Amino acid sequence: MNSKWVQTFGNLLKCSQVALVTHVFPDGDAYGSLLGLKNILEQHGVEVFAYVEDKNSNGKFSFLPGYETLITFDSNTDRQFPMAVVLDCGEKKRVAGGNWIFEHATKIINIDHHISNSFFGHDNIVSEKFSSTCELIWYLAKRFTELITNESATCLITGIMTDTGNFLYDNTSAQTFRASADLIDKNADIKTVKFNLFHSKSLSNIRLLGYAIQNLQIILGGKVAFLNLDKYTMDQFNVSYEDLDDFVAFIRDIEGVEVAILLKETKNKQIKISLRSKSYFDVNKFAQEFNGGGHKKAAGALSNENMESTEKLVIDLLKNYF
Amino acid sequence: MNSKWVQTFGNLLKCSQVALVTHVFPDGDAYGSLLGLKNILEQHGVEVFAYVEDKNSNGKFSFLPGYETLITFDSNTDRQFPMAVVLDCGEKKRVAGGNWIFEHATKIINIDHHISNSFFGHDNIVSEKFSSTCELIWYLAKRFTELITNESATCLITGIMTDTGNFLYDNTSAQTFRASADLIDKNADIKTVKFNLFHSKSLSNIRLLGYAIQNLQIILGGKVAFLNLDKYTMDQFNVSYEDLDDFVAFIRDIEGVEVAILLKETKNKQIKISLRSKSYFDVNKFAQEFNGGGHKKAAGALSNENMESTEKLVIDLLKNYF
Structure with missing residues (x-):
């Protein structure tokens, strides 16, 4: 030492x-x-x-x-x-x-x-x-x-x-x-x-995961898994913004998926963009497009646009990479 | 040695x-x-x-x-x-x-x-x-x-x-x-x-998990998580019987749940009962009620009754334990 x-x-x-x-x-x-x-x-x-x-x-x-x-x-x-x-x-x-x-x-x-x-x-x-x-x-x-x-x-x-x-x-x-x-x-x-x-996952969190999977989008030739969760939905399932960290890692583990993205609405109506990659994609670099950052395989950013606009922006930008 | x-x-x-x-x-x-x-x-x-x-x-x-x-x-x-x-x-x-x-x-x-x-x-x-x-x-x-x-x-x-x-x-x-x-x-x-x-979970398996969570029953005061999947549903999601091993462990991890049960229909219309427990419940002993067995925290059995009867039988028997 x-x-x-x-x-x-x-x-x-x-x-x-x-x-x-x-x-x-x-x-x-x-x-x-x-x-x-x-x-x-x-x-x-x-x-x-x-x-x-x-x-x-x-x-x-x-x-x-x-x-x-x-x-x-x-x-x-x-x-x-x-x-x-x-x-x-x-x-x-x-x-x-x-x-x-x-x-x-x-x-x-x-x-x-x-x-x-x-x-x-x-x-x-x-x-x-x-x-x-x-x-x-x-x-x-x-x-x-x-x-x-x-x-x-x-x-x-x-x-x-x-x-x-x-x-x-x-x-x-x-x-x-x-x-x-x-x-x-x-x-x-x-x-x-x-x-x-x-071994202590909350039932409401599991129920929300089930709902989220129903709405999961697999795009760009199967390389990207995409989820969005607005505040109304989180409230309905009684799950808070902070409890969603596992969701994006969960969808990254799907066969063929390289990038997993979760958009979640914060209390003050911003959109938190959570990004994970599996092997080669640099999400830290991608997050910089939104003034965010982090690590190569796990990064995040904040968007001041609404959910719909943020989703469109993220997907349009991603198209340049795939 | x-x-x-x-x-x-x-x-x-x-x-x-x-x-x-x-x-x-x-x-x-x-x-x-x-x-x-x-x-x-x-x-x-x-x-x-x-x-x-x-x-x-x-x-x-x-x-x-x-x-x-x-x-x-x-x-x-x-x-x-x-x-x-x-x-x-x-x-x-x-x-x-x-x-x-x-x-x-x-x-x-x-x-x-x-x-x-x-x-x-x-x-x-x-x-x-x-x-x-x-x-x-x-x-x-x-x-x-x-x-x-x-x-x-x-x-x-x-x-x-x-x-x-x-x-x-x-x-x-x-x-x-x-x-x-x-x-x-x-x-x-x-x-x-x-x-x-x-990191290679099949998308159809994830989709079926999402569906299954929507139909998840939490019974007996929150101690038991219960899922059943018939062959028709598995076919619809294009998921085979053998690919469902993770589901029962997944629902066992819910807060407060001690026993997780998955009933799945085999090709020849039998019902496979998969059992997992979290800490104290002996599923090996419970499986013996159906001539099955295994370990204390993971066991299984086969039922020749249909799904509905098996479900009723399992839940009725479980009531004696909780």
């Missing part, structure tokens, strides 16, 4: 107090790395304050050990931290409570796996060779194997499983599997993780 | 000719272990004849390296084998070409991971501590690491991924992840495996 990383992680273990923070709209890797690292540091006697923007933002991850200890930013505090760790954030503007944490911490350590990371920390432990920030935390902590408890193992494997689509995305490496094996040896509560992540 | 296993596997490597066979209606673990072991033995100079009942039985696995070399049983041959290996078969009656292979081989080695295995071989390498027969083959061969090529690694990881539901079933252990890591290090073509197993 990079000797600078060893030194940085060692310094962290020596602190008396540390603040941890992750990105806005935290996902499994954000919560997993936040709570996993918190638990590891606590085993070493560090007092840890783990912050999220909104404590009740995502009940989906409330099963994680330590979730109840999360706190929100308090702008009236004069608490200063000798050290703050920003987890799973590629850029400064995505850091939850950004200004607050940068003002209240003497030193910022940036731990992340996004290729786009801008190295905004005083120290940066950043590499895209990890499936997830959780895998990176495992890698840093595994030399101190006694620090990894069943609680932190449960948190870390959650981030690995969510960020790899349960070991299906291209970021799954031999190292990802070895990390998972080690975390199971540390008694990660994999049963609870799987139950909450994969 | 068990010293008897080392001796048995060592004897196999010393043969000049070996026949390999697996179970009828081969799945990913059957094809994977058959072709994986074939390749490993060939690296050691053994001449291998790998048999399947019907060469064209399941095109789904034709991407596996060596698939084209599979042969079918020929009752006119007088070929005798010093050794035959039966892979992934819990019982003698499930061995494809059962009589043929038992008549033509001097010695039978039984390699399997089913808890119900009846130890029918002259030598038996059998343990339910492996997710799959493929994981067991990896375990046997890993001391001879030079024998594992990218081709055999591709075959073996296929069986691991199919038999664990891509690492989601309870049989996924730390060892399963370590086996997968090793096979990726051996350049298993994981991209091709994932493409064929998970």
Whole structure:
């Protein structure tokens, strides 16, 4: 391991107090790395304050050990931290409570796996060779194997499983599997993780998927799968905008389909364009046509046109590619 | 490792000719272990004849390296084998070409991971501590690491991924992840495996799933999800009986559902009852009410009543359990 990383992680273990923070709209890797690292540091006697923007933002991850200890930013505090760790954030503007944490911490350590990371920390432990920030935390902590408890193992494997689509995305490496094996040896509560992540789909969400499939369009010679969902339909099925992430991945898995597109109407009548590709199509590049972006196989953009116009625009533009 | 296993596997490597066979209606673990072991033995100079009942039985696995070399049983041959290996078969009656292979081989080695295995071989390498027969083959061969090529690694990881539901079933252990890591290090073509197993769902199958969800019944206080599909509907969507395995697992994943049931009409008008449970319900026991069986969380049975009567019977019986 990079000797600078060893030194940085060692310094962290020596602190008396540390603040941890992750990105806005935290996902499994954000919560997993936040709570996993918190638990590891606590085993070493560090007092840890783990912050999220909104404590009740995502009940989906409330099963994680330590979730109840999360706190929100308090702008009236004069608490200063000798050290703050920003987890799973590629850029400064995505850091939850950004200004607050940068003002209240003497030193910022940036731990992340996004290729786009801008190295905004005083120290940066950043590499895209990890499936997830959780895998990176495992890698840093595994030399101190006694620090990894069943609680932190449960948190870390959650981030690995969510960020790899349960070991299906291209970021799954031999190292990802070895990390998972080690975390199971540390008694990660994999049963609870799987139950909450994969075996608790809401019935209304399933019903909406059934309806959506009935309206699925397969166009451009079978290469493109296209879905749109307006707010009226989502309301009828009692499904919120945020719960539709799986739909676009689901339709990408159809035989012959290279690009999957979901248009969904936001509360304020914009259209969110979600794009996924299977092998060769660069959806990041395509999303730029709408001032959006992301990764080669998963990207998004926002349109201010209505559903009908956005659909026409997207399909017309796609015709140039196929 | 068990010293008897080392001796048995060592004897196999010393043969000049070996026949390999697996179970009828081969799945990913059957094809994977058959072709994986074939390749490993060939690296050691053994001449291998790998048999399947019907060469064209399941095109789904034709991407596996060596698939084209599979042969079918020929009752006119007088070929005798010093050794035959039966892979992934819990019982003698499930061995494809059962009589043929038992008549033509001097010695039978039984390699399997089913808890119900009846130890029918002259030598038996059998343990339910492996997710799959493929994981067991990896375990046997890993001391001879030079024998594992990218081709055999591709075959073996296929069986691991199919038999664990891509690492989601309870049989996924730390060892399963370590086996997968090793096979990726051996350049298993994981991209091709994932493409064929998970990213090539047929459009007609997806359309039928959408239709089925519209007709999904959630009964007995939300604990039971119930689907039935008659032959007329399957024909309309151009989906065959064999392609419906995923549906019952899909509806089991609904929040609050403990038991998922799919009734499907076979060609000869029987009703196949497919049962899955999520955590505590023993579907194997329930299937016995219909003279069926299987595992605690996955079982099946056949009914000679029509769809309507079978549905009534199943639901009435279930009421005693909830």
